[in-house]
Amino acid sequence: MKRLLILGAGTGGTIMANKMRKILDREDWDITIIDQHKTHYYQPGFLFIPFGMYTRKDVVKPKTSFLPIGVHVIFQVIDRIDAPNNHVILQDGISLKYDFLIIATGTRVVPDETPGLKGPLWHKNIFDFYTIEGALALAEFLKTWQGGELVLNIADVPIKCPVAPLEFVMFADAFFVERGMRNKVNISYSTPMSGAFTKPRASKMLGALLEQKNINIIPDFYLEKVDNEKKILVSYDEREIPFDCLVTVPVHKGDPMIGRSGLGDEMDFAKAHKHTLQSDFFPNIFVIGDAGNFPTSKAGSVVHFQADVLTENLLCAIENRPFTESFDGHSNCYIETGFGKGALIDFNYDTEPLPGSFPFPGIGPFGLLKETRMNHYGKLIFRWIYWHILLKGKEMPIDSKMTMAGKKM
């Protein structure tokens, strides 16, 4: 009996368990998935929590609900991967042998990387919304806040869902307008990047939107520390931003287990080939999603597209054939812009987001790189699609490769 071991039962691990169980013969292949947590979070939903649009129950479900029959599930902390010997060692000392391994352990926020961030004001005036705890604490805070300086800061890139911080400040604008207190709140968006977004045309479009909404962009701000007493952010080049409420997107890292196993870069992201998804170190190890050092967005849509490529390439590796699939960096993001509207971007490693219609050229129903009501509904409907279609590895009407059809140069 051979074994496919999957580390991490988040979006990537769950999709791969579903896809591979359908393909690999149960007589020959055991599939085992390991995760330390029993709860699956719909992470895109965290954004909606601070504004009271979602509560905890809208974003959590048990992980086992999404794993197929015939896949063994182990809830345990992973100590390390002993890759030269094809073993994974769990915290309780149990050792599991594998023939092939998929690393899908994701990324996490590490506020401790920035001095003062997790100081006395943590979850009092300083909040993150990339964890359920942070999002809920911020929701409580905003219910009674009287206004002042609201500062969003991105400590460093890469981050999960690079558009979420933009969505946050646009939601905040709408939230305070609707409460009749927008004139009491200054909203700033401070980022280590040179603009609202990394890709030029999207950055221009989104930058203009922020300006329209009177949101102040502070570019090239690389956070060194937070002074809790003075309530200021300080950058490495000694610029200061005062805040009354700081919403932080802390430094992101991979799972420390990746570092312990010698399979990652200095931020514990597993090193792997950006097209084949194979580990740089061992041919029977593959990486999917946020856990990898791929130069792409860390987002569920990327994981979903990678899963199609990984399924094919894993089969190639198992059958000792050359790889037949190549991941192009395809990413597809709905962007909430507030007041019931949204934008949509679709891009890959080589092509930046362009205007047009999606997924059907000329028809849509979604508009690329523009604000429409339909895009907002797309984002809301997506939660249903995520739970019922995407996680289960079922077919979606969107190709894993990006297409130029419907896009305007």
Add this chain to the structure above:
Amino acid sequence: MAQKIIAGVTVDVNEEGYFTNPAQWTKELAAEVAREEGIQLTDKHYAILDFLRERHSKGEALTIRSVGNSGIIDIKGFYGLFPGAPMKKAAKVAGIPKPASCV
């Protein structure tokens, strides 16, 4: 594609002055590009340039934090050597594309 004559040598650059072909880079050209940015290169600068070029050649992402973790210099010191926007300036001097940030 634009070209630029730096220290008597013609190199391919983009509209912002970044090398489009890292193979055309030499230490002498780096010194000249640095001068245009108002920087006098030292051994410490060159150690950083080598680090960035090596990472770039392996297709790895370039971030200020990765330089800070390189053992060559800390982030504060990196700002001291390439004032203002260290990663953008260092990439320009190192003859590699402007870091796109990972998105």
